[in-house]
Amino acid sequence: MKANFAGLVLIPAFYLLLGVFLVGCKSKSDPNAGAPPPAVVVPDMDANNFKVDHPERFPLATAGEHKAAPELNVTGVVSPDISRTVPVISLATGRVVEIHARLGDVVKKDQLLLRVQSSDVAGAFSDYRKAVNDERLARVQFERAQLLFEKGAIAKSALETFEDAEQNAKVTLETTLEHLRLLGVDKDHPTGLVEIHAPVSGMITDQQVTNASGVQGLSGPNPFTISDVSHVWIVCDVYENSLPQVHIGDYADIRLNAYPDKVLKGRVSNIGAILDPNIRTAKVRLEVENPGWMRLGMFVTATFQSRAIETHAALPATAILHLHDRNWVFASLGDGHFRRLEVVAGGMLPGNMQEIVSGIQPGAQVVQNALVLQNTVEQ
Secondary structure, three states: OHHHHHHHHHHHHHHHHHHHHHHHHHHHHOOOOOOOOOOOEEEOOOOOEEEEOOHHHOOEEEOEEEEEOOEEEEEEEEEEOHHHEEEEOOOOEEEEEEEOOOOOOEEOOOOEEEEEEOOHHHHHHHHHHHHHHHHHHHHHHHHHHHHHHHOOOOOHHHHHHHHHHHHHHHHHHHHHHHHHHHHOOEOOEOOOEEEEEOOOOEEEEEEOOOOOOEEEHHHOOOOEEEEOOOEEEEEEEEEHHHHHHOOOOOEEEEEEOOOOOOEEEEEEEEEOOOOOOOOOEEEEEEEEEOOOOOOOOOEEEEEEEOOOOEEEEEEEHHHOEEEOOEEEEEEEEEOOEEEEEEEEEEEEEOOOEEEEEEOOOOOOEEEOOHHHHHHHHHO
16 A cells, blocks of 8 residues: 555656656757747738837948939940041942952051952043044144144134134043043053052941952942041930930040940030930930040940039948849838838948938938848748
8 A cells, every 4th residue: 555655656756857857858959949039020001011029130220421423324335436437439340359458457548458350441541542642633733723824824713713622632631531540540551450549547347349249339339438446436325314414525434344444534426316216215426535445336334424413322231122123221110110112222332331312311210231121021
């Protein structure tokens, strides 16, 4: 009887010790056992408004003040200066037999570019020889008429007729000689080949001929186009609502995609009077001196500085949440209430700060680390 009573006393004691042991093990295995309870988010009717139980876990930052001239960034393309572009023309029609220059080559003035085999030379030289003979005959007849007039054999009107014929023959001779010169043919050494030389120095920016191709003279495309690329144009597309920030004579910073660390200055020389009806942009032309490494067709970014100074807010970069291609901040409404606001972020500032173009004003209080609060809201 005593043994049974002792057993009944030991069994509850055993289970009590076992419970204490399990609780102790659980407290050792759970590192968050002594941590404060997690923040509980209570949503409002508006999804952008919510309340948290422990707002002290989300330190606030006060928006500073940043004064600067607004910037307008647009894209553009390096293009040749049309006023410095000269077409290379051929007055003769025929077939190309030699090409001494190619697209992209830098050529000097009077440099030989190509030779064209043309039947126009034969016709021009034939006209010249006929004009020489006609002028010689007219001169002889005029000299004979002068002798006859001096002896009273002919009237003065007859002499004037021969003089007029001799003058007309000279004009015809000069015209045919000039035709040969324009064709590039030496009158003393006629040939069926016409040489075409560079009218100016520069770079060949367009080529319309190849070996054995045809040249149609003035009625066809020009064989070459030469451009002086020491000065180039930057042609930019500026949206309609941004045009008030661009003025004739203003300067813009030019950065090439190929050389982002190099900055050039370009002057606005023209603002297009016609907008593109599809994308609502106007062509803005900048004139830039080429330092030597700008190539036609390169993409650039042009930055225009506004003439007016504006005041914007400035926040730590961590206070801005980038979500769904938009920028957001969490503004404090007090007493644990927060509101998510969309903002337009500007450029980076010293000290890991970022400019806020619109959305909040200087002095506003926002969560210093927006990502931490966003993760808490999503849980």
